[in-house]
Amino acid sequence: MELLLKGVAIGIGATVLMDLWAIVLWKGFRQSRPNWAPVGRWFWHLKNGTVFHDDIGKASPYANELALGWISHYAVGILYGVILALFVGDAWFAAPTFLPAWILGIVTVGAGWFLLQPGLGIGVAASKLPNANTVRILNLVAHTVFALGLYGTALLIR
Template identity: 70%
Template sequence: MSDIIWRSIAIGIGATVLMDLWAALLYKVFGQQRPNWAPVGRWVWHLRDKVFHDDIGDAAPYAHESALGWAFHYFVGIVYGIILVVVAGASWLTAPTFLPAFILGIVTVGAGWFLLAPGMGAGWAASKRPNPTKIRALNLVSHTVFALGLYGTALLIR
C-alpha cells in the first residue's frame, strides 16, 4: 500500500515538473509570461477568511506568498496524482494508459477556471481578464502537458 502512495506522489510531482518545464519553454521560445505563484500563495493564505476576492492584489500581502504558492502548486499536483491512481485503480500503475491521465488533466482545468480564477478576482474561467480566450487555451494546453507528465512519469516508474 505505501508503494502505491509513494508512486502516486511521484506521478503528481513528475507531472507538475513537466508542466513547469513547459512554462519555461514557452517563456524562452515565445516570451510567454511565466506563471506567478505569489498571488496564488496570497490567495491560499487568505482562504481561512475568504475564498472569493474582487482582486487578490488588494488582499493583505503575506511575507512568504511566493513560497506558499509554489508549495500549493506542487501539493495540488500530488493530490491529482493520487486521485488518478484512486480513480484508475492501482493496476493502472503497472500498465499505464494515456486516456485516464488525459481525462484527469482536462477535468483539473475546472479547478482553475471555477475556483482559483474567480477566487483571485479573475472571474469564471478568467472572464475578467483582458485576454480570457488566450488564458483558457494556455490552460488547456498546460493541463494536457500535465496529463502527459502523469502518464510519462507512470511509465518511468512502473
C-alpha cells in the same frame, strides 16, 4: 501505501513537466512566466474563510506568499496524482495508458476556472481578462502537458 507513493511520484513528475512547459513558453514564445505569489496570497486568505476576492492584489499581503504559492502548486499537483492513482489502481501502473491521465488533466482545468481564477478576482475562466480566450487555451494545453507528465512518470516508475 505503495499506491499512494506512486500517486505522489506521478504528481511531482507531472508538475515538474508543467513547469518545464512554462519555461519553454517563456523562453521560446515570450509568454509571461507563472507568478505563484498571488496563488500563495489566495491560499493564505483561505484560513480566514475568504475564497473569492474582487482583486487578490488588494488583499492583505503575506510575507511568504511566493513560497506558499510554489508549495501549493506542487501540493495540488501531488493531490491530483494521488487522486488518479486511487481512481485507476495498481493495474494502470502496470500498463499505463494516456487516456485516464488526460481525462483527469482536463477535468482539473475546472478547479482553476471555477475556483482559483474567480478566487483571484479574474472571473470564471478568466472572463475578466482582456485575453480570456488565450488564457483558457493555455490552461487546456498546460493541463494536457500535466497529463503527459502523469502518464510519462507512470511509465518511468513501472
